[in-house]
Amino acid sequence: xxxxxxxxxxxxxxxxxxxxxxxxxxxxxxxxxxxxxxxxxxxxxxxxxxxxxxxxxxxxxxxxxxxxxxxxxxxxxxxxxxxxxxxxxxxxxxxxxxxxxxxxxxxxxxxxxxx
Numbered sequence: 001x002x003x004x005x006x007x008x009x010x011x012x013x014x015x016x017x018x019x020x021x022x023x024x025x026x027x028x029x030x031x032x033x034x035x036x037x038x039x040x041x042x043x044x045x046x047x048x049x050x051x052x053x054x055x056x057x058x059x060x061x062x063x064x065x066x067x068x069x070x071x072x073x074x075x076x077x078x079x080x081x082x083x084x085x086x087x088x089x090x091x092x093x094x095x096x097x098x099x100x101x102x103x104x105x106x107x108x109x110x111x112x113x114x115x
Contacts, residue, residue, distance in 0.1 A: 006110075008044065022054065
């Protein structure tokens with residue numbers, strides 16, 4: 001079942017460590033999966049959840065942006081790579097888990113539901 005920001009918020013509000021398995025290579029053919037993955041990373045990052053990912057490729061090879069260079073997804077992916085890189089640092093790993101914070105992705109999802 002596809003998940004959204006509020007679902008990721010509930011997960012990271014109850015679990016300080018999240019494991020994601022079977023992340024496929026992402027490209028223009030599966031933008032919905034890409035957007036959901038990015039949203040999940042955004043929420044987990046803002047909550048300071050610890051993340052374990054089992055993927056089809058290393059992070060830098062996970063997304064083929066061919067044809068999407070000037071789209072929002074390409075810029076969002078660059079942010080995601082930066083966040084995933086930071087999430088591997090000692091500083092991030094030592095940061096306290098923030099299970100009750102409301103993330104920007106959750107706020108955006110709530111605004112869209114109200115429209």
